[in-house]
Amino acid sequence: MAVPTANLATFKIPQITNEPMKTYAPGTAERAGLQATLKELRAQAPLDIPCVVNGQEVRTGIVDKQVMPHEHKSVLCTYHNADEALVAKAIDGALAAKKNWANTPFNDRAAIFLKAADLISTKYRYKIMAATMLGQGKNAWQAEIDSAAELIDFFRFGVKFAEELYAVQPAENSAFTWNRTEYRPLEGFVFAVSPFNFTAIGGNLAGAPVLMGNVCVWKPAPAATLSSYIVYDILREAGLPAGVIQFIPGPAPEVVGQVLKHPEFAALHFTGSTHVFRKLWKDIGNNIENYKSYPRIVGETGGKNFHMVHKSANVKSVVQNTIRSSFEYQGQKCSACSRCYYPDNLWPEIKAGLIETHARILQGGVDEFQNFMGPVINQFSFDKIKSYIDWAKSDKESEIIAGGSYDDSVGYFVQPTIIVTTNPKSKTMTEEIFGPVVTIYVYKAEEYEQTLELVANSSMYALTGSLFSQDRYATIVGANALRDAAGNFYINDKSTGAVVGQQPFGGGRASGTNDKAGSAAILSRFVSPRSIKESFVDLEDFVYPSNLV
The missing domain is CATH 3.40.309.10 (Aldehyde Dehydrogenase; Chain A, domain 2)
Known part of the structure; x- marks a missing residue:
């Protein structure tokens, strides 16, 4: 199906502000709602989480468990690991989906993320919080900060920052010309590797490059499989087309090996340990001659x-x-x-x-x-x-x-x-x-x-x-x-608690590439600008004025 590309207006996005925090204080409706959802999720456990490739749920039978860390004998979900053949299929499917997604107008891409944010704020707030609490060991306040407020902020502010990035245009035009810049998605696919400790980070690692028109292969952390799957499912409900994000839990050697040897590998978006990030960087370097482009490497790792x-x-x-x-x-x-x-x-x-x-x-x-x-x-x-x-x-x-x-x-x-x-x-x-x-x-x-x-x-x-x-x-x-x-x-404040839109997050040295999640800076890493010059008057002669005698 051909995607229309007509741009019939310059759209203005809704006003973006930080998601208001709920308190979950005694006697509040939100505490009662969250407690009910926690009981419901416990009753449903263990859930069965598939890989999702080209929009189709795939159950490989290679199954692992995500347990509740506060009760490690209780299994929250079982999940199916991708094997090498499925990873290859996921990459091929993402590349097949790329053309239509890259040609989808920004307002339509933005609408998906704004809708996803609203779905999290309302319909799925307690569900994604309960999954984060039971699966990743967070209390209600920490789950609200992360899986609700911060994830919502990533999606909404991402749209705002993308709009601002697209608006950055050449300052000058010579006579009879028009200069402009377009921010193309990268050639190939993005590989997102997300950690256990923030549900929101997983959503942003896959979401930020996709918002900019890229396709993504997402490997969630085993200990955050359920909450990551819920994020993915919310994006599907918000209208994300099949194949744009491929959801592939799986052991690192099988998944990473398939990804990093592929010539269309375009970028790594990573949060995790310093050791793993350095290993991935070395592996990318060792494969550099195999790639169509120089891959972008964006990562946030450890701290002291x-x-x-x-x-x-x-x-x-x-x-x-x-x-x-x-x-x-x-x-x-x-x-x-x-x-x-x-x-x-x-x-x-x-x-x-x-x-x-x-x-x-x-x-x-x-x-x-x-x-x-x-x-x-x-x-x-x-x-x-x-x-x-x-x-x-x-x-x-x-x-x-x-x-x-x-x-x-x-x-x-x-x-x-x-x-x-x-x-x-x-x-x-x-x-x-x-x-x-x-x-x-x-x-x-x-x-x-x-x-x-x-x-x-x-x-x-x-x-x-x-x-x-x-x-x-x-x-x-x-x-x-x-x-x-x-x-x-x-x-005069603690070292934790960065807020999207207020304190863009990231560090240097061994802590990462400091590309600042929660800002336009990180979005710029997932685009390849094209400068366009259009002349309106034909050149009559190649001779310079200084050549005249």
Whole structure:
């Protein structure tokens, strides 16, 4: 079927603002609605999740399980893994769908994403939240932030930023000419690899390039299969044509191997571990002569995010922001605070505040709304975090002042753990843990500038960081010293919580390519501009005026 390309007006999109957050406070309709949906989803489990290739559900029989991490004997869904033949079919199908999708006018592509956002905001809000809570171990507040508000914002603001990008046109036109720029989708297909920790990230990894007219092969994280499938299904209901996104859960070697050897591979859109991202980058480089174009590589990986505190800081704010940033969603945010630098003049008061506040943290099942914390995602993560806690217990330079216990008998529960070290380059101060463990180094208050250098240069990562100070000159000095240490920098605020349309997200160094999710910058990575010059007056003679005698 030929897709019409007539453009009969310059359309103006609806006004875009951030999705309002619901509170899920006691007695509210939204709490009752979410609780009912959680019970309903539990009753339906285990659900059966297929691959979807060319709009057709495919059940390969190569089945894995997604369990509930707070009750790991409970299976939330089973899902079918793609094999090599199905991955090849998915790539071929995406390429076959490309022409019609690339020729679909922007207003029609935009309408699909705006409708999907509205569907999430209304019809599917509780369903996608319940899947994120039960499958990925989030409490109601974290699920609302992620799978509802942020995903909605990604889709709506993506449309807004795309409109702005398309409007960037040449500033000058010579006499009798018209210059213009079109933002073509990339030649080939985009490969999206999404993580477990944010449902919204999965939606954006596939959605951002597709909004710009690309086709996408999407490999969701095993531990986020159900919520990812719901996102995909919502896009289908919103009108996304078959084949534009191919949904292929599957083991990395089979999926990645097929993708990276294909000559039409055009871009990688990735969020995950630094190790995996570097491996993919190397594999792409090793295949570079096989590709039709140089693939775009867009990725966000790990972090070793910091809170740096000046002697003038507000102690209560430091304590509350550190607890929230370090332990919300069990420290499994790329932006979670993992290392703190506190001045010795404030340390006794900060220490007392941390211990008192830590004692108020409730941890348990995700459908018990009083719990601030839940489980970590799986056995591998549990064992890794446990090993760091055990190391700290045996390290002569480290002291655990709160937490330090763990239990995986029912769910993968790790108690929020606060370590104090006398070595600013200790194992837990420098290595990414990705769990509810924060390490503190107490410095001499008069050595502020030396400690800033330590903060700025003691990590391979540069994702997020915070500076707490009530002294404006100290704030200026700190902001300058830490300029390259974080792609998202916060002053008197925690290192987590970037909002689409407010703080574009991404970092440098080993943390990724810093292409800023939630901005027009990342959309520009998935287009290939074409400059067009049209002349209205014919050239009469090739001779230059300077040639005349």
